Amino acid sequence: MFSRLLTDALHVGLPVNCAGCGRWDTPLCGDCAALLAAPPHRVEHVDAAGQVDVWALSTYTGPVRPLVLGWKNGAREDLGPVMAVAGERAGHWLAGQLRPEAVSAAQASGCLLVVPAPSGLGRRLRGRLVAADLADAVARGLAAGWSDAAPPRSARSG
Known part of the structure; x- marks a missing residue:
């Protein structure tokens, strides 16, 4: 409770703004959140990846860039x-x-x-x-996606 009061008090003096576009009084606006909600797309021409498929949720431009940078660099830990x-x-989609x-x-x-x-x-x-936290989240999504698609145990062989 004290933590929430302190956070609210800080927001009075230092209002929060959207990590992507800077819109006032919201940590992440609906428009910027939607940029992370689309199905992943395959990224072409990633020479360093060799034959490994590379997928992305969004292009690293516009509001996504400051959003990701703020999260990665610790300025916006609230985005975890x-x-x-x-x-x-x-991960669920990828499954x-x-x-x-x-x-x-x-x-x-x-x-x-x-x-x-x-x-x-x-x-x-x-x-x-x-990156490790994100990989853990992707793995959880993969596991959930596979278990959603798995036939009931009684229908499995072996």
Whole structure:
């Protein structure tokens, strides 16, 4: 309760603004939140990724850029839950898009690895492992997506 009162008091003197577009009195406006709600799209021409498929929720332009930078750099730690929901939603969607052989291999081995891009040294030293947090959220979404699509146990063989 005291924490909420302190937060409200700070917002009187230092009003919060949207992390994406700067709109006053909201941490993330509906328009900017919608930019993270679309299904992921495949990113073409990522030479450094080789043959690995790369997916993104949005282009890294416009309001998405300051939103992501604020979250990554710790200026907007309040966006952690928003980014987690976006990651879970993306993972859930991706669960239905993976090739059947990838799903079979993951089920046979009992695991699927979601590998985050490594955080920079400064972020690691500050304990701001946002890429790992996002990878965890994507993995939760994948697991939920697969369990939603799985047939009932009585219908499974073996």
